[in-house]
Amino acid sequence: MTRHPDYPSSPTGSLTAAILLQEVAILRRRSGERDEARRLYADVLARLNEPDHPGHAEARLQTRFALSNLLHDEGRTRQVLHAERENLTEVTAAVRRGVLDEERLAFAAYRTGQAAMDWGDFTCAVEAGEIAVRTYLRLTEA
Structure with missing residues (x-):
């Protein structure tokens, strides 16, 4: 070939x-x-x-x-949280550049919040949850 x-x-x-x-x-x-x-x-x-x-x-x-x-x-919950934070950072940048939709941002924030809860970082979980909720509300109320 x-x-x-x-x-x-x-x-x-x-x-x-x-x-x-x-x-x-x-x-x-x-x-x-x-x-x-x-x-x-x-x-x-x-x-x-x-x-x-x-x-x-x-x-x-x-x-x-x-x-x-x-x-x-x-079972590497700390590394999962680190990976999800990196994912959220990358997705946020891609959304700002117009390469990914905001739906992806909401989902990445949701995953970050879940990982933060699993690790016990409740401050991070709340912050990520707020990003997810704001984004989902913006998408559904637009």
């Missing part, structure tokens, strides 16, 4: 490869191969290097959520 020389480095090519790798990572996680899943998630994130490409931003978010879920599987 002949491959176009620009395809792997194009936003579409890297997005396609990343999505396929993400599916393999999910299967590895479900089969208990967590280290391999973690390695694949890191590879996926490295391929999604176009922050202003909506497809890349969405796939990054889904991958970061999956990585956070992997940490949750392992």
Whole structure:
């Protein structure tokens, strides 16, 4: 098979490869191969290097959520909270740039609040919850 020389480095090519790798990572996680899943998630994130490409931003978010879920599987609640805070920061920036919808911000804030409650950081949980509620209200009352 002949491959176009620009395809792997194009936003579409890297997005396609990343999505396929993400599916393999999910299967590895479900089969208990967590280290391999973690390695694949890191590879996926490295391929999604176009922050202003909506497809890349969405796939990054889904991958970061999956990585956070992997940490949750392992009972690493402190690391889950750290990961969710990073997710919220990245989503907030993407929403401000107009790359992701505010629905994603509300969901990322919700996840951050849940992780904060699990860890026992109730101040963070309240702050994240307020972001989620304000965003959901803005979306539903618009």
